[in-house]
Amino acid sequence: MKFIIQIVVFLLVLSLIPLALKLLVKSRLLPPLIWWGLGREFYSQWSAAHPFIFYGVLAALALLVLFSWLGPWLTRRREEKQFERYVRDEVARADAEGRTISGFKVENGVPVTIWRD
Numbered sequence: 001m002k003f004i005i006q007i008v009v010f011l012l013v014l015s016l017i018p019l020a021l022k023l024l025v026k027s028r029l030l031p032p033l034i035w036w037g038l039g040r041e042f043y044s045q046w047s048a049a050h051p052f053i054f055y056g057v058l059a060a061l062a063l064l065v066l067f068s069w070l071g072p073w074l075t076r077r078r079e080e081k082q083f084e085r086y087v088r089d090e091v092a093r094a095d096a097e098g099r100t101i102s103g104f105k106v107e108n109g110v111p112v113t114i115w116r117d
Contacts (some may be wrong), residue, residue, distance in 0.1 A: 028068050032061040086111050 022032040039047035039054050047054040087104060090113045094101050102116040 028065045032058060032065060035061055082109055 001086070024033065037057055039058070083106075090101060090104075094113075094115075100116040101113055103114045105112050105114060
């Protein structure tokens with residue numbers, strides 16, 4: 001019975017390897033992990049002799065990963081701030097003209113003011 005459990009666990013771990021690789025590729029963590037693994041395990045003498053280059057490249061790869069994660073968030077945040085600024089300007093314009101705004105909507109990525117008649 002113990003042998004069957006070992007085979008099942010082995011097959012389970014073997015079937016999870018592609019999933020783990022997909023997650024590492026999607027999260028963009030595979031290149032820094034490969035560089036770190038190669039430098040620590042296979043080229044340990046070289047990485048010990050050239051720590052500035054080894055850790056510099058590792059830091060550059062980590063920064064690329066960080067920027068690839070933060071890029072979409074910063075873009076979305078900038079678009080939200082731009083929409084808020086548009087709404088504030090339209091409300092100020094409506095107050096100056098004595099008109100009433102019933103709402104806002106976004107058409108093709110462009111905010112549009114809906115005026116109450």
